[in-house]
Amino acid sequence: MSAATGGPATPTNAAPNPAVVAEHYDLVVLGAGSTAFAAALRAAELGKTVALTESRTLGGTCVNRGCLPSKNLIEAARLVWDAQHPRYPGLQPARIDFDFRELIRQKDEVIRTYRERKYTSLVEAAERITTLVGRATVIGPHTVVVAGRQITGQHLLVATGSRPQIPAIPGLDQVPYLTSDWLTSDEPVELFELPESLVIVGGGYIALELGQMFHRFGSQVTILERGRRVLPAYEPEVSSAITQALRAEGLDLVTRAPVQRVDQAPDGTIVVVAQTPGGEQHYRAARLLVASGRVPNTDALGLERAGVGLDQRGFVEVNDYLQTAVPHIWAAGDVIGGQADSQMATPVGAHDGGLVARNAFGDDRRKAEHAVLPRAIFTDPQVAVVGLTDAEATALGFRCWCNTIPVSLVPRAGAIHDPRGLAKMVIDDDTGRVLGVSLVMREAAEVIHEAAMALRLGASIHDFIDLLHVYPTLAEALKIVAISRFKDPGQLSCCAE
């Protein structure tokens, strides 16, 4: 039985009674998102007692205001869009009427159901896990204060995640703006009205996913990216393909457009002023969405008091075992950013949370495995990548062979009238080992798992070629791009043979 939130916790090794009863746990976790949950459940499996602390909503970003609500609404927008834009000659466009407020309501229902099933009920059922509601602060190497209570842990895990970065744009603090937090439920920042028009500052995955979603629901969307291309950490071909796909739908996607200032007109319209290669431009919209990155939740945590190091951006510094400078204090999930070659994504944090519990309490310490981290962006077409980009592989000293094929070469793409996108493969030309794959295509987030497993097992280009692929599938793109090393992929017969 877990202690009720905020109520008296069940002390495991209660100290002799001074004025305050010290509560001691084997593991104290700061934060209660997916990283924290994985650690808590694994530690409990190992017979350890755990205190989970949470200052906002149990379950963290992914379930409450990230992955789950965004993917829920993105799919609804796709249904609306596809009906209006049938790809097949012979299908007539149909308008699906929708009630945005009702869509938001069902999204909240999905959040609640999922939060209950995958988070709340699990800790309620776990005898060794106690949940404490409140902002946790570290006041000593083993000591945390939360909701006026002092608790100690043999080990501490920092899993406080991240939040939207708010750039220092003149005027921003004077105007109303949204962040991805609008996806939340039961919080005042939730959005219930579909904006007639929207300017999005930023060109990362959140900007692209949400920008396309709003556009497909009917908002007039402008995306302003300050750099030369969106998704700068991805292959340049990926940036071009997704930019082309979004512009073809009608999104106004402007690159090399750093925002100079924002203002609000007397009628309430937001005016965003950006410096573009063509000069200063004014973009007007009913709403402004700031999606310019994420910052770690490490300010005011008191970590420095315990001797934990932070990098220049505030992410917790860890070694390959996810240990901070203080051996019994660990960190994982979004709060470590790119430390130890990690990525800010739910499965990475969840995997690493479990690893921390094993490393803290198990017999065999293991390094975090961050070499093969498949990632996806749920635009349409989707983007999915794993392993190294061409530039990363070259920088590491590999003699690379790389090629990109258009998805139009894949029979299924032609069969279902969706030729958008590409597949790129990066190979170590000395050994034939596949180092990285990037996909832009329908269902890329599913297809990438073949490549991820291949990279995990050290597969070569010939493994992709020799594997029989189901015909006709989009996964054949992997076989075709591999074959393009040896022959013209435009001259293949059925089944890429």
Ligand SMILES: Cc1cc2nc3c(=O)[nH]c(=O)nc-3n(C[C@H](O)[C@H](O)[C@H](O)COP(=O)(O)OP(=O)(O)OC[C@H]3O[C@@H](n4cnc5c(N)ncnc54)[C@H](O)[C@@H]3O)c2cc1C
């Ligand atoms: C719009 C959006 C879409 C996304 N889509 C995807 C996706 O499709 N797939 C994917 O893999 N990832 C996605 N992500 C990223 C994913 O949500 C995060 O990588 C993941 O939630 C990180 O988990 P975490 O447990 O490390 O941190 P979080 O989930 O952020 O949990 C940290 C928790 O700690 C709490 N906390 C902070 N400070 C304190 C404190 N002092 N005391 C107590 N508690 C504290 C916070 O309130 C929070 O609940 C998305 C993110 C966003 C914003």
